[in-house]
Amino acid sequence: MKNNKRKVLLISHDTSSTAYLAQVLEKSGSYAVKTATTGRAAVGIHKQTAIDLAFCDVELKGNWSSAETVRQLRLLNPLAIIYLTDPASEQLPPPAQTNPANPVTYLHKPVSFDELFQTIDAVVGSLNDKSVAKLPTERLEEVELEDRSELKKHKLGREAIFMIDDNIFIKYNYQFVKVALNDIILLEANNMYVTLITTNRKFVLRLTLSSLLERLNLETLVRVHRSFAINIQKVDLFTEHEVIIGQHRVPLGRHFRRQFIDHFQFR
Incomplete structure (x- = not known):
């Protein structure tokens, strides 16, 4: 056998x-x-x-x-x-x-x-996935921004995500698991994958960070670094260089700092 x-x-x-x-x-x-x-x-x-x-x-x-x-x-x-x-x-x-x-x-x-x-x-x-092997890793983010048809060609955007009201369903172990959008804390990119971290679970998705942010299309999910996006409503404190949400310390990139600050209202 x-x-x-x-x-x-x-x-x-x-x-x-x-x-x-x-x-x-x-x-x-x-x-x-x-x-x-x-x-x-x-x-x-x-x-x-x-x-x-x-x-x-x-x-x-x-x-x-x-x-x-x-x-x-x-x-x-x-x-x-x-x-x-x-x-x-x-x-x-x-x-x-x-x-x-x-x-x-x-x-x-x-x-x-x-x-x-x-x-x-x-x-x-x-x-x-043999088709993915044709696309160099170091160019994933570049291709994501420049040519979305190339992403479709190489099947990097096919992770199934469904949305209804204030929830999404993510495929895990051949089932679709419900995740409340308000429970999302942050997204962390590692090469071709994104770890979606919620208040009590983690999900690894075969997507680029830009692709996932585009598909979720949530104003509360803000990119703060090349490899991170955070739920701005979950922020506990921040400095010029990092954002802290509970036990998570996320770097605040200088190219994303202004975009992050613009989400706050000055009094």
Whole structure:
């Protein structure tokens, strides 16, 4: 019988985290999981078993950094990458300089069950979309602004979203989940994906940030950075450089500062 399980590689020195992720993924019945604590060990596994998806800790220990590990893996075969990041760490994920045929996104630790599988669905879906592979990642935002017909051609705007009254329905696990527009806190872009964060959930959508903002068409969703848009009614405080909503600290880009301020009435 043919084994249709996707091959997943967990790369981290944090064995407790990888043990948890391995257990969750294997229990789903859809993934065959291997683990490695260093970049060199990960490459050795990839040589023996062509991996479909790798989770790589940003703060990887050993001779190779996470960026070098991913580079070495992709010299062998294309694969999707999900970087695991620690919100408390000052170390940022490596820049995603990759073709959409090799999608990259990020997850913050600790990883929630829902967010884990949503993110996997997004990156694996992109990896399987052959038409997307023709469009360079670094030009997604440029194409979004210059030629929307090109987006349609490459199927980057087909994430299903339905709206009725003050709610939208987002596809998740082959179902459409209702999200109240007022519950949306912020949108965060990572390459070809946007994480829509609400008061109690997160949804990963295979859309550009500009495309999602255009489709939602809400005055309360204001772009404050190349990679962020926020619900301005949820703002708790802001400075010249950042906006804070609850536990979320969002950078306020200088090119978006005037647009953000213009939403307030001066007294």
